[in-house]
Amino acid sequence: MIRARTLSKRYGEKRVIERLDFDLPRGGFLLVTGPNGSGKTTLLRMCAGLVVPTSGELEVEAGRARIGYLGHEPLVYRELTALENLDLYGRLYRVPERRERIGMLLERFGLWQARNERVSSLSRGMLQRLALCRGLLHEPDLLVLDEPYSALDELGAELLDRELAELRDGHTFLVATHDPARLEGLASARLAFA
Amino acid sequence: MTRYVQDVAVLARKDLVLELRARDTVPAMLLFVIAALVVFHFALPSDSSDLAAKGLLWVAIVFTALLGLTRAFVAEREQRLMDGLLLAPCDRSAIWLAKGISVLAFLALAELVALPAFALFFSGVDGATVAGVVLADLGIAAVGTLLAAMASVSRARELLLPLLFLPLAIPVIIGGVGASVADDPGRYLAFLALYDLVFAIISWASFEYVVAE
Numbered sequence: 001m002i003r004a005r006t007l008s009k010r011y012g013e014k015r016v017i018e019r020l021d022f023d024l025p026r027g028g029f030l031l032v033t034g035p036n037g038s039g040k041t042t043l044l045r046m047c048a049g050l051v052v053p054t055s056g057e058l059e060v061e062a063g064r065a066r067i068g069y070l071g072h073e074p075l076v077y078r079e080l081t082a083l084e085n086l087d088l089y090g091r092l093y094r095v096p097e098r099r100e101r102i103g104m105l106l107e108r109f110g111l112w113q114a115r116n117e118r119v120s121s122l123s124r125g126m127l128q129r130l131a132l133c134r135g136l137l138h139e140p141d142l143l144v145l146d147e148p149y150s151a152l153d154e155l156g157a158e159l160l161d162r163e164l165a166e167l168r169d170g171h172t173f174l175v176a177t178h179d180p181a182r183l184e185g186l187a188s189a190r191l192a193f194a
Numbered sequence: 195m196t197r198y199v200q201d202v203a204v205l206a207r208k209d210l211v212l213e214l215r216a217r218d219t220v221p222a223m224l225l226f227v228i229a230a231l232v233v234f235h236f237a238l239p240s241d242s243s244d245l246a247a248k249g250l251l252w253v254a255i256v257f258t259a260l261l262g263l264t265r266a267f268v269a270e271r272e273q274r275l276m277d278g279l280l281l282a283p284c285d286r287s288a289i290w291l292a293k294g295i296s297v298l299a300f301l302a303l304a305e306l307v308a309l310p311a312f313a314l315f316f317s318g319v320d321g322a323t324v325a326g327v328v329l330a331d332l333g334i335a336a337v338g339t340l341l342a343a344m345a346s347v348s349r350a351r352e353l354l355l356p357l358l359f360l361p362l363a364i365p366v367i368i369g370g371v372g373a374s375v376a377d378d379p380g381r382y383l384a385f386l387a388l389y390d391l392v393f394a395i396i397s398w399a400s401f402e403y404v405v406a407e
Contacts, residue, residue: 050277052406065283075278077208077269079215091204092282094197118215134278 001026001142001172002047007056009042016042019056022191026061026141029173033180034193040176041072041146047174048144060142062172065093068140070148074131078120082111082130085119086137093138105133109159124151132160136167143167145175149182157182201284205292210299212269219265223258223304228311230254235315247316248323248374254308255301255327255370256334256363262300263338264355266293267346276346276405290339290401297342298335305331322383326373329386330366333393337362340397344404365389 002024009017017039024030032040045051047060048069060067076085083102090098106112109129114122122130128151135143148164149157161182164173168186177183180190213219234250270276279289305327309319338359345355369389372382 048281050280063283064281067281069277069281071274071277073274073277075273075275075281077212077275078273079212079269080208084211088204088208089278089282092201092279092284094283 001028001061002030002174003057003059005057007043007046007058008054009039009046009051010054017046024172024174024189026172027170029168029175029183029186029188031180031183031187031190032174032176032193033178033190038193040193044069044144044146044174044176045071047142062140062142065138066141068135068138068143070131070135070143070145072146072150074119074127074134076119076127076130076134079118081116081118082106082122082133083115085130086133089134089137095138101137101139102133105136108163109133110155125153125156128152129156129159132163136163140171142172142174145173147176147178149177149179198285198288201288202292202295205279205284205289206295209293209296213296213300219262220300220303222265223262223300224307226261227254227258227304227308230257231308231311231315238316244317245375247312249371251308251312251316251323251374252330252367252370254312255305255330256360256367258304258308259297259301259331259334259338259363260356260359262297262304263342263359264352266297266339266342271346271351280405286402286405287398289405290343290397293343294335294339294397297339298331301331301335320374322379323374325383326370326379326386329373329383329390330370333366333386333390334363336390336394336397340401340404343401347405362393 004020004022007017007020032043034040042051046053046058048067049064080088086102087098090102095101106115109132111126111129111133114126119127119130132148148160152160164186175183231254234254238246238250270279280286313319341355341358345351345358348354366386366389369382369386373379373386376382
């Protein structure tokens with residue numbers, strides 16, 4: 001699914017990623033670990049197509065329509081409701097049976113009651129759950145998750161555990177985390193940044 | 195093509211809904227353009243010609259547009275929402291076109307108030323001036339949206355947008371003032387139409403490269 005060879009990224013003089021090689025086969029689960037500022041987020045953003053590598057090769061088989069990305073920001077509009085945000089992305093991704101899919105995700109992540117509330121009034125944990133709904137809305141093949149457990153309370157974390165376990169078969173995962181123990185059982189490979 | 199139009203419609207509708215909810219761009223543009231016309235009314239000597247007043251109308255329009263453009267990508271910048279739009283499998287130029295449509299709508303709303311106010315404070319507005327304003331708006335929205343996107347990813351965005359936009363708005367001023375005051379406004383209107391066409395094509399084609407990190 002992902003093949004990287006001598007992949008490098010620099011911002012000016014700063015070398016963020018230097019000559020990285022790795023493969024993530026279809027159905028694999030690659031756990032990316034490392035301290036803050038080590039390049040985890042940059043790697044994930046490159047794989048999602050948000051950042052262009054400075055040099056090297058990066059082949060991602062999934063196109064934009066098949067990638068589900070969860071970053072540090074929830075990527076939802078504060079002035080729109082949870083439902084309106086998912087409807088916006090559902091239309092852009094051409095999600096079939098959009099309303100049913102949105103309703104199912106909101107129910108599953110415990111956001112149905114808050115569906116008509118503006119995002120600005122949601123808690124940080126609810127925002128993270130909404131961001132997960134957004135990332136999963138179009139049933140992507142490749143899930144790129146950057147610190148997916150951040151801001152989630154125990155209930156939200158359990159919901160995500162359950163969701164990831166259900167999606168494990170048939171999906172490819174690239175996940176950056178500071179809590180690798182939580183995902184160790186699902187991971188098929190690990191990439192540690194120094 | 196249908197898909198492209200649908201994407202543009204979805205994104206433009208989103209921007210209009212956001213403005214209806216937040217109401218922080220159009221009211222500011224309205225207040226600014228009225229305030230500018232009032233200031234010009236008192237600043238201009240009473241025996242000044244119509245030509246000078248028409249010039250000031252175009253100054254007010256360009257700076258009002260600049261105010262709207264500085265707000266065009268605020269949500270996308272502050273909440274990194276551009277990432278969400280760039281991840282979506284739509285043509286990235288659809289983002290530019292949709293944003294341009296919303297900028298155009300906000301500017302048109304401001305001018306719906308500004309032109310009668312100009313007629314009240316100075317002199318009547320003829321058809322050639324209105325045609326000039328419409329054509330100028332198209333060019334301002336096209337090039338301004340591209341530059342606003344460019345500035346939004348820069349740290350010095352408040353400085354960068356006026357520095358980039360105002361030089362590129364000079365042809366709009368020339369065409370607009372010419373259409374307003376010349377005996378034969380046709381060639382100035384044609385000039386504005388050509389400007390719109392050229393800059394719309396350039397902006398449409400280059401937007402993807404502007405927003406790519």
